[in-house]
Amino acid sequence: PTANIGVVGLAVMGSNLARNLASREGNTVAVTNRTDAKVDRLVADHPEAGFVASYSIADFAASLTTPRTAIIMVQAGAATDAVIDELCEVFEPGDIIVDGGNALFTDTIRREAKVSALGINFVGCGISGGEEGALHGPSLMPGGTPEAYATLGPILESIAAVAQGEPCVTHVGTDGAGHFVKMVHNGIEYADMQLIGEAYDLLRRVLGHTPAQCADIFAEWNTGDLESYLIEITAEVLRHTDAATGKPLVDVVVDAAGAKGTGSWTVKSGLDLGVPVSGIAEAVFARSLSSQSDVRAACADLPGPAADSEGAAVEDPARLVEDVRLALYASKVIAYAQGFDEITAGAVAHGWDIDRGEVARIWRAGCIIRAQFLDRITEAYRDDPQLVTLLTSPVFLQALTDAQDAWRRVVSVAVAAGVPVPGFSAALAHYDGLRSDRLPAALIQGQRDFFGAHTYRRTDRDGVFHTLWSGDRSEVSAD
Numbered sequence: 001p002t003a004n005i006g007v008v009g010l011a012v013m014g015s016n017l018a019r020n021l022a023s024r025e026g027n028t029v030a031v032t033n034r035t036d037a038k039v040d041r042l043v044a045d046h047p048e049a050g051f052v053a054s055y056s057i058a059d060f061a062a063s064l065t066t067p068r069t070a071i072i073m074v075q076a077g078a079a080t081d082a083v084i085d086e087l088c089e090v091f092e093p094g095d096i097i098v099d100g101g102n103a104l105f106t107d108t109i110r111r112e113a114k115v116s117a118l119g120i121n122f123v124g125c126g127i128s129g130g131e132e133g134a135l136h137g138p139s140l141m142p143g144g145t146p147e148a149y150a151t152l153g154p155i156l157e158s159i160a161a162v163a164q165g166e167p168c169v170t171h172v173g174t175d176g177a178g179h180f181v182k183m184v185h186n187g188i189e190y191a192d193m194q195l196i197g198e199a200y201d202l203l204r205r206v207l208g209h210t211p212a213q214c215a216d217i218f219a220e221w222n223t224g225d226l227e228s229y230l231i232e233i234t235a236e237v238l239r240h241t242d243a244a245t246g247k248p249l250v251d252v253v254v255d256a257a258g259a260k261g262t263g264s265w266t267v268k269s270g271l272d273l274g275v276p277v278s279g280i281a282e283a284v285f286a287r288s289l290s291s292q293s294d295v296r297a298a299c300a301d302l303p304g305p306a307a308d309s310e311g312a313a314v315e316d317p318a319r320l321v322e323d324v325r326l327a328l329y330a331s332k333v334i335a336y337a338q339g340f341d342e343i344t345a346g347a348v349a350h351g352w353d354i355d356r357g358e359v360a361r362i363w364r365a366g367c368i369i370r371a372q373f374l375d376r377i378t379e380a381y382r383d384d385p386q387l388v389t390l391l392t393s394p395v396f397l398q399a400l401t402d403a404q405d406a407w408r409r410v411v412s413v414a415v416a417a418g419v420p421v422p423g424f425s426a427a428l429a430h431y432d433g434l435r436s437d438r439l440p441a442a443l444i445q446g447q448r449d450f451f452g453a454h455t456y457r458r459t460d461r462d463g464v465f466h467t468l469w470s471g472d473r474s475e476v477s478a479d
């Protein structure tokens with residue numbers, strides 16, 4: 001055996017990851033794939049990589065030095081289970097199986113239990129950054145045992161993206177922690193994209209800006225607090241002209257957003273954990289709404305605001321642009337805070353010791369939500385590792401304080417103009433909900449007690465109480 005690391009599954013992600021591994025000093029990379037042709041093509045196209053090619057899992061295992069370390073990059077779901085079963089047949093205790101696919105974290109927990117029962121290490125590793133990331137440096141979110149990370153860590157560190165001299169990888173936590181954090185990363189990505197979309201929509205429909213003018217605004221925003229990969233590519237997309245029609249590309253693309261499911265996983269998990277990830281949920285729902293072509297067609301003639309204010313004269317356009325920038329930033333802070341709330345709750349529920357500052361650190365490069373902004377999150381958690389919410393850390397508190405008047409104006413303008421801003425308004429409602437002294441939840445408890453004797457607690461006394469609603473309406477202890 002000559003290879004210190006192997007890759008199973010040589011579609012685009014696996015091929016690029018294998019090439020990335022092979023390009024690093026000290027690595028010899030074994031490769032295999034269910035269909036032989038993919039092995040042949042990769043080896044033929046990249047002789048410089050010095051791949052050790054195998055055409056069976058048994059040969060693949062034999063080509064690896066011990067402890068054998070293999071990264072699976074096949075379709076998530078049944079294909080991943082099939083490859084894990086095959087590897088378990090030929091691997092030995094102490095070897096390491098890494099699943100780099102987009103697995104649901106509960107699948108990873110199940111697989112880890114099954115594989116580790118054989119004495120083989122199983123590491124679910126979130127990999128972010130798409131094809132380019134896999135080739136040039138992804139953000140890596142491995143779970144599994146610390147023992148497995150001791151062997152795997154240096155290999156992952158060698159291929160990860162680098163931000164400010166540090167590789168974008170950390171041992172996130174045990175079993176499914178890595179895939180859980182990758183899932184939340186994707187949920188945050190949905191929210192961030194939706195918020196940017198809403199900002200664009202306001203610039204376009206309320207201010208009447210052209211896509212090129214919007215592109216200039218986003219490019220300008222990319223030099224400030226909002227600086228991020230997503231803002232950067234937004235400007236690029238908006239500036240792009242369709243060759244066939246000469247129109248802005250954004251005007252010829254069908255406005256139905258696709259989704260592969262990780263956003264809805266994040267929301268479902270948030271619901272299970274009782275964490276209000278409303279920004280992420282609104283982003284997922286906004287994509288669903290955009291794709292409901294039948295319902296949209298049926299509703300196309302529903303009335304809007306009395307005087308159709310789309311494109312109506314705005315008193316101070318420059319101020320509205322600045323207001324939208326501030327509203328976007330504040331809403332983004334809320335969306336990220338919600339994502340980190342979900343990580344906090346997930347860690348408690350699953351017994352993971354997740355360093356949230358480290359999570360923000362490894363998202364600073366290699367992944368879609370990479371941004372300067374993440375430094376501020378890392379610092380917030382470094383300053384206070386027990387931080388209850390990002391919203392009260394000084395830098396974000398200041399940002400929310402500075403933004404809130406603008407944020408309210410933007411949501412008001414959008415509502416008046418009939419431009420949907422589910423992300424901005426959900427974020428603002430989340431903010432106002434959290435800062436409210438009293439919430440109508442007290443009334444809801446009263447209603448629940450009325451129809452279902454669900455009981456309530458009192459502000460002035462300990463204990464659990466019930467009012468005899470259908471009797472004399474006196475209060476009884478329900479302890």
Ligand code: NBP
Binds near residue numbers: 011034101102131
């Ligand atoms: P695909 O998700 O398209 O999967 C194709 C690979 O799975 C091929 O190697 C195929 O082998 C193999 N495969 C299948 Br399908 N069924 C199999 C089975 N029963 N046994 C063995 N192998 C099987 O590849 P991809 O787009 O490169 O993605 C790989 C993983 O990375 C996925 O989990 C995906 O979700 C994830 N991903 C992540 C990102 C990201 O940004 N992090 C981006 C894209 C994908 P064959 O050649 O014989 O058909």
